[in-house]
Amino acid sequence: MDVETSDGAPARILHPVSLTITEPVVAIIGANGSGKSTLLRLMAGLVQPTSGSVTFSPQAPRTGFVFANPQAQTVMPVVGEDIAFSLKQAGVPRAQRTQQAAEILAGVQLEHRLDSSVYELSSGERQKVALAGVLAAKPQLVLADEPTTLLDLRSAADFQARLLGLGVPLVVATHDLDFAAQAQRVLVFDHGQLVADDEPPAAISHYRRLALA
Numbered sequence: 452m453d454v455e456t457s458d459g460a461p462a463r464i465l466h467p468v469s470l471t472i473t474e475p476v477v478a479i480i481g482a483n484g485s486g487k488s489t490l491l492r493l494m495a496g497l498v499q500p501t502s503g504s505v506t507f508s509p510q511a512p513r514t515g516f517v518f519a520n521p522q523a524q525t526v527m528p529v530v531g532e533d534i535a536f537s538l539k540q541a542g543v544p545r546a547q548r549t550q551q552a553a554e555i556l557a558g559v560q561l562e563h564r565l566d567s568s569v570y571e572l573s574s575g576e577r578q579k580v581a582l583a584g585v586l587a588a589k590p591q592l593v594l595a596d597e598p599t600t601l602l603d604l605r606s607a608a609d610f611q612a613r614l615l616g617l618g619v620p621l622v623v624a625t626h627d628l629d630f631a632a633q634a635q636r637v638l639v640f641d642h643g644q645l646v647a648d649d650e651p652p653a654a655i656s657h658y659r660r661l662a663l664a
């Protein structure tokens with residue numbers, strides 16, 4: 452993946468990488484700026500590769516993308532409306548949306564916020580609403596970019612369990628190595644290169660050696 456920098460010079464932000472992903476949960480770890488988000492954005496089709504392609508078999512799934520910044524995620528001004536919008540995208544009939552939105556919000560302990568403005572939520576609350584909205588759209592693949600960064604310990608653990616228990620494939624970029632340890636496969640990126648692709652213990656050890664050398 453090449454980009455043009457602000458002074459017009461070409462820069463390679465992700466070196467050529469060939470991956471076939473079949474595991475239910477794959478974690479991507481690596482230092483800030485190592486290319487994790489870029490890989491996720493390529494997988495989501497949010498950016499196009501300079502060369503090569505991303506393919507899905509048997510067909511492209513309905514993909515939910517969880518951004519690190521929930522402000523990029525919530526699209527409606529009122530919490531319940533935001534969840535209802537996702538439910539609409541998932542084909543849930545209008546008559547059922549309010550009830551389902553309330554149930555989904557209860558799942559993230561925010562049922563009392565159904566009629567609140569998203570602008571009056573704390574960052575963590577807004578991240579929960581954003582995550583709930585993605586799950587409400589019943590994705591067949593979830594790509595998550597540091598989805599629990601803003602959450603407290605308990606909320607992060609709850610949400611990680613929820614993501615892992617969804618029963619749909621998950622690819623997650625994370626700095627939380629305990630979370631990464633719960634994947635079946637861990638990819639380690641360093642300066643835009645895939646430097647390890649292994650089961651969690653080996654990949655995480657590799658990253659620790661790299662980061663703390």
Ligand SMILES: Nc1ncnc2c1ncn2[C@@H]1O[C@H](COP(=O)(O)OP(=O)(O)OP(=O)(O)O)[C@@H](O)[C@H]1O
Pocket residue numbers: 454455456464481482483484485486487488489490624
């Ligand atoms: N559109 C772009 N134009 C120029 N540079 C970019 C662009 N997108 C990403 N980069 C650069 O590519 C590198 C990789 O960015 P990326 O967001 O993939 O890193 P990351 O591993 O997700 O980092 P973090 O852990 O900080 O979120 C960074 O140096 C970033 O500044």
